Amino acid sequence: MGVGGIGMSAFARLLSAQGHHVSGCDESATELTARLAQEGVAVAVGHAATHVTQAPFGPIDVLVASEAVPKSHPELEAARAAGVEIRPRMALLDALLRAGPSVGVIGTHGKTTTTSMIAVALTGAGLDPSAFVGGIVPEFGSNARLGHGPFVAEVDESDRGFAALGAGTAVFTNAEDDHVGGNQATYWETVEEQHAAFAQFVAQSGRVLACADWPGLDALCTGARELLTYGQAGNADYRAVNLRPDADGTSFTVVRRGETLTEARVALPGIHNVLNALAALAAVDLHGGDLTRASAALADFQGPGRRWQRIGELNGALIVDDYAHNATKVQAAVQAARQTGRRVRVVFQPHRYLRTQQSWPRLADALMDADEVLLLDIAAASEPPIEGIHATLISERMTGNGHGGVRYLPDRLEVLRVLRESAGPGDIIVTMGAGDVWKLSRELVGAAL
CATH class of the missing domain: 3.90.190.20 (Mur ligase, C-terminal domain)
Known part of the structure; x- marks a missing residue:
C-alpha cells in the first residue's frame, strides 16, 4: 500500500528483483508508479478491498503497509478477514537488514545522501551492495539496487517501528528534534522519546559508526557493542583532514587513527557532505573494500534526487x-x-x-x-x-x-x-x-x- 512513495517503491523494486510477485496501489498515479509499471510491478490507482483477494492483484500472501495507514482501512480489514499476513514496512526492512551483512543509516539529517554515498562507494569498491534509499540515486537510476554484497538501507525515524530494528553496522549521522509533536502517526510525542529510539537501534546493532562532530551523540551510543566515530574532531577514529574546498566541492584526506588511508573528493559543496562522504569511506573500510576505487566513485557522485x-x-x-x-x-x-x-x-x-x-x-x-x-x-x-x-x-x-x-x-x-x-x-x-x-x-x- 502506498507503492508510489519513495520508500514503498524501493521495497517493491527490491522484492521484485529477488523474484517475488509484487503488486501495489496508491491514491494517485505518479512518475514512480509509472516506472514501477514499466518494470513489471502491477500498480493500481486508488484503494480497494478487492486488491487483497481478487485478480489481477490478489489473492496475496503478504500485505505491506506503513504505520501511517489507519488500522480501519478497507484493505487492511480485508486482509485480516482473509487471514493474510499484514507486515509493517519496518518489519520488512528488519528482515532485509538481518538477512546478511548490513549497514543501516540513522539520524535526523543527511540519511538519504549518506546512504546513497555508502551504496555508491561500496559499488565502486567492488563489494556489489544491495541498497534501499529514500531518493533516486543517479548511478543506479533507481532508489533500490539488488546485489550480492552488504545491504545498505536508509532507516527513517519518522516510522516509530524503526526502534525495534538493528543493523550489522549502524551509521549514526546526528540527532535533533525533527518529526516531533502533533497527532500524526509518524511523529514522536517528545524528542526524548525519539532519541531513546535512536539509542535502542544503536544497542541492537553489531557496531556503530557515529559522527564525532555532533554534540551529544555519544550519550545515545552508551549501549553500543562496538563504537567507532568519524568526523573532523581530533579524537575521531576516521578523520577528514586537510580540507580543500572549491566552488564545486571539497577535496580532503582520510585518516584512520593516525594512518592516512586515501585522498578523497566530494563533488557536492558543504562540510556536511564531507562528513557524509567520510562515513561512506569508513563503511567501505570496515567491509574490507578498495578505498582508492571507492574514492574515485564518490568523486563522480552528483547526489541523489532533490539533495543538492x-x-x-x-x-x-x-x-x-x-x-x-x-x-x-x-x-x-x-x-x-x-x-x-x-x-x-x-x-x-x-x-x-x-x-x-x-x-x-x-x-x-x-x-x-x-x-x-x-x-x-x-x-x-x-x-x-x-x-x-x-x-x-x-x-x-x-x-x-x-x-x-x-x-x-x-x-x-x-x-x-x-x-x-x-x-x-x-x-x-x-x-x-x-x-x-x-x-x-x-x-x-x-x-x-
Missing part, C-alpha cells in the same frame, strides 16, 4: 534544487551555496504548519546568510492550518534582524518572472523545501515536470 541536485542554468545562473526543510538542513544548504562563490538566491517553501510553528525563528536565522530569499506559502502536506502561523513570520523576523533581501512572494508566476528577468552568471538559485517547490527549478530551466 543541479538542474541546469538560466542566463548563466546555476539552478540547484534541495530538499532542505528544517533549520539545520537549511543552514547547511545555504553554507553549501556560499561555498560556490556566487550570489546566493533562495526560493524557500516552509513545510507543514506544525513544523513552521515549532521552528520559524530558527528557519529565519538559517536563511540570513543568503543574499536574497523569495518566500512561498507554507506547504500544508495535508495538515490543517494553525491560526497565526504563516510564512511571513519568517520574512518579518529576517527583516527585523536587518536582512534587506527577503520578500514574501506567494504567486509562483511572479517568482518565475522576477528570477527570469534578474538571473545572471554570478548567481546560484536554490529552490529549497520538502513540498513542491522543486517544480520551480525545472520551470526556470525549461525542463519537463
Whole structure:
C-alpha cells in the first residue's frame, strides 16, 4: 500500500528483483508508479478491498503497509478477514537488514545522501551492495539496487517501528528534534522519546559508526557493542583532514587513527557532505573494500534526487534544487551555496504548519546568510492550518534582524518572472523545501515536470 512513495517503491523494486510477485496501489498515479509499471510491478490507482483477494492483484500472501495507514482501512480489514499476513514496512526492512551483512543509516539529517554515498562507494569498491534509499540515486537510476554484497538501507525515524530494528553496522549521522509533536502517526510525542529510539537501534546493532562532530551523540551510543566515530574532531577514529574546498566541492584526506588511508573528493559543496562522504569511506573500510576505487566513485557522485541536485542554468545562473526543510538542513544548504562563490538566491517553501510553528525563528536565522530569499506559502502536506502561523513570520523576523533581501512572494508566476528577468552568471538559485517547490527549478530551466 502506498507503492508510489519513495520508500514503498524501493521495497517493491527490491522484492521484485529477488523474484517475488509484487503488486501495489496508491491514491494517485505518479512518475514512480509509472516506472514501477514499466518494470513489471502491477500498480493500481486508488484503494480497494478487492486488491487483497481478487485478480489481477490478489489473492496475496503478504500485505505491506506503513504505520501511517489507519488500522480501519478497507484493505487492511480485508486482509485480516482473509487471514493474510499484514507486515509493517519496518518489519520488512528488519528482515532485509538481518538477512546478511548490513549497514543501516540513522539520524535526523543527511540519511538519504549518506546512504546513497555508502551504496555508491561500496559499488565502486567492488563489494556489489544491495541498497534501499529514500531518493533516486543517479548511478543506479533507481532508489533500490539488488546485489550480492552488504545491504545498505536508509532507516527513517519518522516510522516509530524503526526502534525495534538493528543493523550489522549502524551509521549514526546526528540527532535533533525533527518529526516531533502533533497527532500524526509518524511523529514522536517528545524528542526524548525519539532519541531513546535512536539509542535502542544503536544497542541492537553489531557496531556503530557515529559522527564525532555532533554534540551529544555519544550519550545515545552508551549501549553500543562496538563504537567507532568519524568526523573532523581530533579524537575521531576516521578523520577528514586537510580540507580543500572549491566552488564545486571539497577535496580532503582520510585518516584512520593516525594512518592516512586515501585522498578523497566530494563533488557536492558543504562540510556536511564531507562528513557524509567520510562515513561512506569508513563503511567501505570496515567491509574490507578498495578505498582508492571507492574514492574515485564518490568523486563522480552528483547526489541523489532533490539533495543538492543541479538542474541546469538560466542566463548563466546555476539552478540547484534541495530538499532542505528544517533549520539545520537549511543552514547547511545555504553554507553549501556560499561555498560556490556566487550570489546566493533562495526560493524557500516552509513545510507543514506544525513544523513552521515549532521552528520559524530558527528557519529565519538559517536563511540570513543568503543574499536574497523569495518566500512561498507554507506547504500544508495535508495538515490543517494553525491560526497565526504563516510564512511571513519568517520574512518579518529576517527583516527585523536587518536582512534587506527577503520578500514574501506567494504567486509562483511572479517568482518565475522576477528570477527570469534578474538571473545572471554570478548567481546560484536554490529552490529549497520538502513540498513542491522543486517544480520551480525545472520551470526556470525549461525542463519537463
